[in-house]
Structures are given as structure tokens and as C-alpha cells.
Amino acid sequence: MLKDGLTYPIEGDGALKNILIGGILLIFSWLLIPAFIAIGYLIKVGSTTTQNKDLMPAFGDWFRLLKRGFVGWVIAIAYAIIPLVLYAALAFLFLSVIGLGEAAQSEIAFGVGIIGIFILALLWMVIGALIYYTVPAALINYGSKNSIKAAFDFSTLKRIWFTKQYFIAALIPIFLNIIQSIIIAILGITLIGWVLVPFIAFYFQVAIFRIFGLAIREVGGRSGL
Numbered sequence: 001m002l003k004d005g006l007t008y009p010i011e012g013d014g015a016l017k018n019i020l021i022g023g024i025l026l027i028f029s030w031l032l033i034p035a036f037i038a039i040g041y042l043i044k045v046g047s048t049t050t051q052n053k054d055l056m057p058a059f060g061d062w063f064r065l066l067k068r069g070f071v072g073w074v075i076a077i078a079y080a081i082i083p084l085v086l087y088a089a090l091a092f093l094f095l096s097v098i099g100l101g102e103a104a105q106s107e108i109a110f111g112v113g114i115i116g117i118f119i120l121a122l123l124w125m126v127i128g129a130l131i132y133y134t135v136p137a138a139l140i141n142y143g144s145k146n147s148i149k150a151a152f153d154f155s156t157l158k159r160i161w162f163t164k165q166y167f168i169a170a171l172i173p174i175f176l177n178i179i180q181s182i183i184i185a186i187l188g189i190t191l192i193g194w195v196l197v198p199f200i201a202f203y204f205q206v207a208i209f210r211i212f213g214l215a216i217r218e219v220g221g222r223s224g225l
Contacts, residue, residue, distance in 0.1 A: 002172055005211040009203050012055040021059050022206065023199030033066060038202070040069030042209045046136070047143030049213025050220060056206065072139050075151045079135050083127045091120055133170050136212040137161060144216075160219050169215035173208045180204045 009019060022038060029035035041059065048057050059065070094116030137160045142151035150156070160166050183200055187193030 001169060001211045001214050004214060005172070005176075005207040008054070008210045009056060009206040014058050015056055018056050018059060019199055019203055019206075022202035026198035026202055036069035036073060037062060037065045038069065039072050040065035040067070042205055043068055043072050043139050043143040045206055046140035046209040046213035046216070049210055050140060050144050050217045052217065068143060071148060072142065075138055075142060075148070076135050078152075079138060080131050083130065087120070087123060087127055090123070094120060134161060136170075136209070137166065137216060140209070140213055140216055160216055163215075163219050165215040165218045166212075169211050172211050176204055176208060
């Protein structure tokens with residue numbers, strides 16, 4: 001999967017053009033619409049991969065990419081909102097305990113609050129990992145079936161999430177992000193290098209969605225998803 005993911009963005013006659021367009025979209029992502037178009041394209045990369053297409057899709061049908069990207073963003077927010085709200089409630093509870101401990105000068109309450117902060121830090125990492133792990137499959141399933149319901153079809157998604165293929169696919173981007181950070185740090189030494197950063201970033205994002213798509217394709221081929 002790693003080799004395929006790294007070579008996929010540079011294969012085909014239109015590959016360079018796609019990377020250039022994607023990089024430009026990232027440069028102007030602060031305008032939001034380009035960001036949604038880029039997200040829509042990445043979802044398309046993952047979904048076309050699950051459909052046994054091995055070349056990057058061309059940019060086109062901009063409104064559809066925009067719509068798909070916006071819906072994908074909403075899906076990601078939906079996956080994040082419940083755990084984040086629960087986390088906020090727990091954080092408020094523990095911080096209240098600390099406040100009461102200080103007000104009453106209770107060492108026990110203060111100690112419980114400090115332990116709570118440590119637990120909250122660990123819980124924050126767990127929540128972040130869960131969101132990172134679950135969202136790509138939801139986005140790609142949405143893109144493959146062109147249905148928002150597919151992003152919340154948990155009976156199907158569970159058969160993807162709890163597989164070795166998907167777990168490995170989720171680990172690879174951690175390595176790729178380290179490589180990306182090193183490259184960007186090196187490029188950042190010069191002004192010309194900084195110009196290349198958004199294009200490098202888009203290349204890696206395409207590779208990551210390709211890798212997730214490959215894992216889902218393999219799981220689907222075996223289980224008939």
C-alpha cells in the first residue's frame with residue numbers, strides 16, 4: 001500500500017496537472033470554497049480507488065466537487081461533535097473539582113482534580129485518534145455510494161474499521177506525515193521552497209486517501225461490501 005500510495009499521485013498523463021491544481025486550491029484554502037473543492041477531490045480519490053480505478057481522477061465538475069467536499073466536512077464534524085461535547089463536559093467537571101478544592105483548601109479535591117487533568121490529556125489523545133481512524137472510511141464510503149447515509153452505515157463501516165488492512169492503512173499516514181514534515185522543514189529554508197509546500201502537502205494527502213481507498217477495496221473484495 002505504501003509504494004502504491006506514493007507512486008499513485010505521479011502516474012498518468014494528467015498527474016502533474018492535478019497536483020498543481022490541488023496545490024493552488026490549498027494556497028487559497030482560506031477562502032473556504034477552494035478547501036471544500038480539495039476535500040471533494042480527495043474523497044473522489046478514495047472512492048474511485050475502491051472502484052478499481054488506478055489513475056488519479058481529473059479535476060472537473062467543480063460544483064460537484066465543492067458539494068462533495070462540503071458534505072464531507074459536515075460528516076467529519078458530525079463524527080467529532082459527540083465525543084468533543086462529552087469531553088468538554090468532563091473537562092468542566094474536573095476543572096470544577098479543582099476550583100472547589102482550591103476554594104475549600106482541600107488537598108484531596110485538588111489532588112483528584114490534578115489526576116483528572118492527566119486523564120483528560122490522555123482522553124484527548126484517544127478522542128483525536130478515534131476521529132482520525134473512523135472519518136476516512138466514512139468519507140470514502142460516502143463518496144463511493146454518493147449517499148450521506150453511507151457515511152453513517154455503521155454495520156458496513158464496522159466491517160472496515162475492525163480489519164487488519166484498514167488498521168495498517170491508518171498507521172501508514174503517521175509515517176508519511178513525519179516524512180512530509182521533514183521535507184517541508186527543509187523546503188522552508190528558502191522562499192522558493194515555501195512556494196512548493198502546498199503542492200507537497202497535496203501530494204501527500206492524495207497518497208493518504210489512496211492508501212485508505214486501497215485498504216477498503218481489499219476489505220470489500222474479501223467481504224463483499
